[in-house]
Amino acid sequence: MKDSATISGLLRFGIVAGYMAAGLTTASADPGPNCTLTIAVASASCGTITLAIAARTNSLDPAGGGPNTDYQPAYPQQGLIYRQDRNLVPQMDLIEAEAVSPNGLTITQTLKKGVKYSDGAPVLAEDAVFAYTRWKASGISSAYVEKIVDAKAVGDDQIVWTLSTPYPDFKYALSSQFMGIHPKKQIEAKTPAEYFKKPVSAGPLMLSEWIPGTDLMVLKANPNYWGKPHVQELRIVVIPDGTSRLLALQQGAIDYVYTLPLNSKAQVDAAKVNVFAHAEPGTFMLATNNYAGQPNNALKDKRVRQAMSLVIDRKKMATIAFFGIAEPACAYAFKPGNPYFKCSLPNDGLPDVAAAKAKLAETQWARGFEFEMIVPARPQWAEAAQVIAADLAKIGITANVKPLPDADISTRIRAKNYELVFFRNAAATPILQLQNWFAPGGAWSVNSGFADPAAAALLNEAGSSTDKARISELLHKVELMGVEDASYIPLSSQFSLSGMRYVRGVMEAVSPGEWLFVKTTPPLPGG
């Protein structure tokens, strides 16, 4: 009896082994991508594109906070007054006209006629106002909406904005991921959490399949969008491990990855996979804690910070830690697409050990000191911090590099419990980026305790001006004030390494990763 049970058990083993063998024979039947490198850009149209992201999307709520793995998939499926094109320029999306009052303080926008959500309901002006209200209440990136005093819906198709001062970056603010437009009535009829599990879309793509916090999201072309998307279906899959993402791309299981390991380029067949670097509107930097409770007195001396900035070999850091993909910084503001860019660091950011030693010799810490440098445990960030620590050692400064998970970094920064942090600062425009550092309420000025009314006044004037030469002059002055204070030490440009199995321009993430551009016919006006 027991023998027969054993035999039956062995038979079950056999069946399992048979199924496994069947798996072996069918594994190679994965469908390939519909896009190939041979398609010309102008005519490129893809049935299905599979995009791999590094973490699960937990929320599609534009006012819900979260990382770019939440915002990136949300961007093409939300309505926007302005939408970022592939070159990071905001273009009119759901509006057809915009009138600015002579004093620049009132902006009236008119929605395109007949714009609808994916469920056929009309897009209303009150929905846009509601989106703005939710964003403002969330407090996220509040600097973007600081100059907006009021927003009102006039009828169904007009939005009237009232500003405190002229705001040249207004359209950049409206094109950000936080301004995603969804139907007010539907959100209020449910709860935001419930609605955003299956939202409707006023963007080029619409949600077809998704459960929050799972590995697959399927988006389809939105038939009610005013333009016809070139992508019919976008499958977003989650592959947390960087090497696995690269292998899946090489195998053909996926068509596009936004973030690859930085050493990927040499490992792929260039005829099949295009690996390229994105230059992003951001800067890697060191930020000192300037609050009174910070215990390290050496870091409170600006001459010490200046010495640290002078001794850092930015090119070496970019080459060793970032595989030469990053560009060494010579200013605070980002360079790509920045019309006001001008180097501001002494010697264009090149290291000067003798000058650093001389500067440090002016202080009581001429023989060096020790401090803790916290750094998010993201790929290559800790390595970059180690390269910096090696440079600082040349003038006797010991930096103890401590990589920490993002959540711990956030807590340490928020609690003002750090001496110096390696991080980055990215924004849609150079003015917004500098505001993050130097304006009251700016994200990094809050984090670091930086306060300089003079810098704030210059930035306020720049943010309200329409004179490009004047803006350039003001921003350069702010940069020089930053160099003098050296609470922040710019290091290199921000970037990411992507891989793609189809032609560029059809669909791709645009920097700094929160926006997913989808080509349409007709294209975005001006895009």
Added chain:
Amino acid sequence: MEAVTTPERTEAPPARREFLRRAAHRLARAAGVAFWVMVIAFGLIRLAPGDPVLARLGAEAAPAAIEKMRRDLRLDVDPVTQFAEYSWGLLHGRLGTSIETQRDVMEIIMTSLPVTLWIIAITIIMAMAMAVPLALAVAMTRRAAVPYIFRASTSVLLAIPTFFTALIALIVFGLHYGVAPIIGYEPGFPANLRYLWLPALVICTHLVPVLSRVLHSSIVETMGEEFVETGVIRGVSRPRFYWFYLLKPSLAPTIVLLSYMVGVMIGSTVIIETIFSLPGIGRSLVGAVIGRDYPLVQGIVLVFGILVVAVSLIGDVLANWLDPRVDMS
């Protein structure tokens, strides 16, 4: 003529009574373990640096938004009140709602747990299918070098980290030969086998050496028993000899070990699920810890604890059945 008395039907036989007593004892112990797992999970995730609200909103969020979310999540009350509320929910069968996804924690666990259980089940089947013949063959061989080679090769396999084996397996079987998918998962047997055989094989590279070495030692020990010699003298059939005389008495320690290894395997699946992008509970736990998703971490750790206790109980019962000398308590 003596009167025939009927034995008391209400009283269980002593052996059965003893079994029930031990089973009740084990269940009570399991409940105690589950309680302490719950307390430790609740405390540890809160002791760890980091904040669920900041993890969600980011370091740049405005203080007003942070305070609002903290209030909404009831994180503004003291930890004792939080624990009382959590325990009250548990008593009513509620594990809470995930902070990050706003989904019911039980729903998330019920979606991802089967994937992990399938990985473990397939791994156990594959490991036993490899370890038993291997241990038996090594024990039965008359060549002196074989046991040395066996020990050396199993030591080498144990020394190679699982994540390294997993990546090499992906490159060889996934990329080079194309016989295994690098990403994706299809739920339901047998469709899931296509996605799980390679991860299971990778875990086997650690499990088979351990199991086969323990089993090999047990078999060698059993071979010295008198009843084995009796079996040889009586000339029992070969399959009957292998099963009843050698394997059955030798398997008990391996089964007990395997049941404890399940806890270790759950740890291994966290890495395996990440590298193979499988939607198992290990990855959900990693994501929840990174995002400081308190309710999800607590729920998953509680389920892990219950699972490990249950499997070790099953292992003890099985071992007791295979060899009654094994003490189930």
